[in-house]
Amino acid sequence: MNKLFLQTKQLCKTFSSDGQQQHVLCNLDIDIYEGDFTIIMGSSGSGKTTLLYALSGMDTPTLGKIIFQGTEIQDFNSDELANFRKKHCGFVFQNIYLLENMSILDNVLTAGYLVNNNKPEIIKRAKELFLQVGLTEEIWRKFPSQLSGGEKQRAALIRSLINEPDILFADEPTGALNSSSGKDVLDILTKVNQKGQSIVMVTHDIKAAIRANRIIYLMDGKVCGELHLAKYSEANMEERSKKARDFLQQNNW
């Protein structure tokens, strides 16, 4: 088993509105391992995004601990949290959030320069990543509004990887894409994971879920099931699809 990397201990998140409390995450103990592609699934409202936001320091838990490589991040102040996110985490979302007034290349470089002021190194890495995901120079010179949804999501992925994050958090990154663009994005995620990138991703899509080697199923803010799979390869697609479908059925998905 890979090295323990990110952990929650008795993690709770409660939202309060109009005098009502909603316990969205309830005493979660989750271990995430380095190099894993971990998927979080569950029905709508089960707390998947809330968990992802807590794990990545984008939101603070109500109770409990989040331990990243031995450091408890829930006690960080806002500057320390911002620093943690900038240095260690990459993010991709269903809504892509590229800056519209900059070229795709500048979107990526700007993210890179926030962490590394060695500009030639960032430019070199950005160009290598663009070519790896099949975005040509003609495309990276364009502005976001001139790209297809799939191209934009690939660009957003490059932006999230430019600083070589320890962990990539993804919230339904294929949710708004057609199946061919979705597959391109999943192929990239699979490739970077095979090179060692740790990924935690929320999805509703079984095609996305079977790229992972671990699926955690949430129900009402608790872990109600977990499936371990071999690392993805085209050769074991059928077998892993069946295992994932059976697992999801057992969990009344």
Ligand SMILES: Nc1ncnc2c1ncn2[C@@H]1O[C@H](COP(=O)(O)OP(=O)(O)OP(=O)(O)O)[C@@H](O)[C@H]1O
């Ligand atoms: N900032 C907030 N304030 C109040 N309630 C919230 C807030 N964020 C989330 N919730 C509530 O917490 C519950 C869980 O939300 P969350 O987005 O984590 O679910 P999810 O499993 O990701 O759902 P979906 O699959 O529909 O995206 C929902 O009932 C939601 O309304």
